[in-house]
Amino acid sequence: MVSAAPHLSPRLRVGIIPARRFTLAALANFIDVLRLAADEGDRSRPILCSWRVIAPTLEPVDSSCGLAVQPDEKLGDPARFDYIAVVGGLIGEAQRLHPDVIAYLQRAAAAKVPLIGLCTGAFVLHRAGLMQGYRCCVNWFHRDDFLEEFEGLIPVTDQIFVVDRDRLTCSGGSATAHLAAFLVDRHIGRAAARKSLSIMIVDEALAAERPQPGLPMELNASDPLVKRALLWMQQMPETPLPVSRLADQLGVSRRKLERHFGAALGLTPAEAGRRIRLAQVRALLERGEKSVTEIAAETGFCDVSHLIRVFREAEGVTPEAWRRERSG
Structure with a gap:
């Protein structure tokens, strides 16, 4: 990581936990919006916002496509972040999440750190007992998987992401870029969010209520x-x-x-x-x-x-x- 200028404190700090066999596109889209908003142009210095990939160990974490990501650091204190995001991926793999991650997410919730579920990260948060009483966004493709696992809970599958108080969940894919832009808009400013998406050749930031481009x-x-x-x-x-x-x-x-x-x-x-x-x-x-x-x-x-x-x-x-x- 490129170090931030020492005299500036980031306005947005995000810890990112990749689950086993996480979706690479969801992680990349989310981080790229943050890095492009964090500095002038695309110089990528984490000045206005910072992001760290965290995990129980420093062993590389495999994505669903086989490429691995090296964590920046171990889990540590969740209160040092403004948000903690879990990047999900293959449904079965998320069930084997490291128990230290579950405990960490529960500590984060107790410390009132908002939690983000990207792609099937919403499944992870539910399994950790951290989504009771919250609305939850799930990709339409995984709706039946969700209903089968979480009896009596109806996910939101007609929006690209959902913000419900201190829980933010997202359908995955390119929608993670729009959720990241929402956070940048909230903490840094609309101009920074627009700049990030423009460099990524995305026409405009989409609101949470935008329908998922899936099946009716x-x-x-x-x-x-x-x-x-x-x-x-x-x-x-x-x-x-x-x-x-x-x-x-x-x-x-x-x-x-x-x-x-x-x-x-x-x-x-x-x-x-x-x-x-x-x-x-x-x-x-x-x-x-x-x-x-x-x-x-x-x-x-x-x-x-x-x-x-x-x-x-x-x-x-x-x-x-x-x-x-x-x-x-």
């Missing part, structure tokens, strides 16, 4: 086959597969796939796919960067006329009218 809520399904099919549809919106070819990709018959969709969602695979693509159309319209013609091509509609017809059937208005209503 009505398409949450516990059926493993249906989940695999939905994920395939979401990842390839510009080239939607006919139902028979989708079934081939999944190694099942078309009849079996349709039967599972009917039982899990009350929809055909084609109807579910159309809803996914329309959700992506709405997200692109809200961003305002692309024309309706470009959006039609990116979301698998034959042409702009086809998109307008399907969109009007679902929303009652044309895509352009829908966008004007939300931008006005």
Whole structure:
């Protein structure tokens, strides 16, 4: 780490604990916003804010992609930080979190240090008994995992992050950059937050309430086959597969796939796919960067006329009218 100027005290100090097999992108996006806000340009000196990767030992911690991160220091006193963030990753690995980390997080909570769960870090905080009575943000992809493990608790899966008093939880991925920008805005200033995101080629800071760019809520399904099919549809919106070819990709018959969709969602695979693509159309319209013609091509509609017809059937208005209503 580059040392901060000795005469300045950081306005924002964050301790970061990577869980076993943590998500590298979540950690990198979060730290990069902090480092770009901490100094002039991208010189990376931790002057206005500081960050330390902490762990029970100084052994490297493997990420889910195999790259390892070397902790800066051992856990120590949690009160020296303004926030402590846990970066989660693979669901099963987080269950094996070091007991010293659990004890450290509990000491931090007792000392009133706000806790952050990045990616599946919310699972870690829940397992430590530190989320009772708090709203909790979980990536839509892990909603069923959360419901299965924490009976009776309903996670927030339609926002990119949630701030509930001294608990901040985030859906992961690029959303961690927006949560970091929220902290920078709060402690250093909006200009610093904007600068960080601009250097990272992110147009603007997104509010916590911004919807996750995932599946529509009505398409949450516990059926493993249906989940695999939905994920395939979401990842390839510009080239939607006919139902028979989708079934081939999944190694099942078309009849079996349709039967599972009917039982899990009350929809055909084609109807579910159309809803996914329309959700992506709405997200692109809200961003305002692309024309309706470009959006039609990116979301698998034959042409702009086809998109307008399907969109009007679902929303009652044309895509352009829908966008004007939300931008006005």
